Amino acid sequence: MTDGFARHLKPPYFAVIFTSQRREGDNGYDQMAERMVELASGMPGFLGVESARDAAGLGITVSYWQSEEAIRDWRRHAEHRIAQERGQKEWYAHYELRVAAVTRAYAGPPERQP
């Protein structure tokens, strides 16, 4: 994800949409977030991740996976579970997490002809 996009994924695949409002203060969040991307990237079935957080602390991270089993294994990963617990106690004022099956995908803008 050099430019922030998960490109060239061929449906069907799965998405975990994680929308969250950060609390004030870092409290080790940035380091954890970086580590989680590193860890997830090494998991079987991981396809990519896209993430954006605005100045008010509202963020959306979408990770893409080959199967629901891959998502389950990632959810249960020991180090990820510790991060989940810290997230609930320290980092997030609120979050919504959704699991979805991606059926269609498009990229753009279309290449312009000279």
Add this chain to the structure above:
Amino acid sequence: MTDGFARHLKPPYFAVIFTSQRREGDNGYDQMAERMVELASGMPGFLGVESARDAAGLGITVSYWQSEEAIRDWRRHAEHRIAQERGQKEWYAHYELRVAAVTRAYAGPPERQP
């Protein structure tokens, strides 16, 4: 979406995940974005929207819909089509758009007991 979350949606429903990199300059973008949220909110089958864009111009907007037909009608909406064209020509350096069926959803953190 007073606080940026689409809350209390009951799966199954559908999500349109739109990840985009903005070009430099506003060129009427902010006004259009606001208008599109207003328009979409009035469409049949619209359930909610969540959106975040970071300082580097990478953004993720996820809109939620009752059915694939509602998504199709929104895609074809005349004013939305004009915005799509301007997006391709003026506003976006790159985008990825995905349609997905949300099967499971969770919110948190869990309420803490006193």
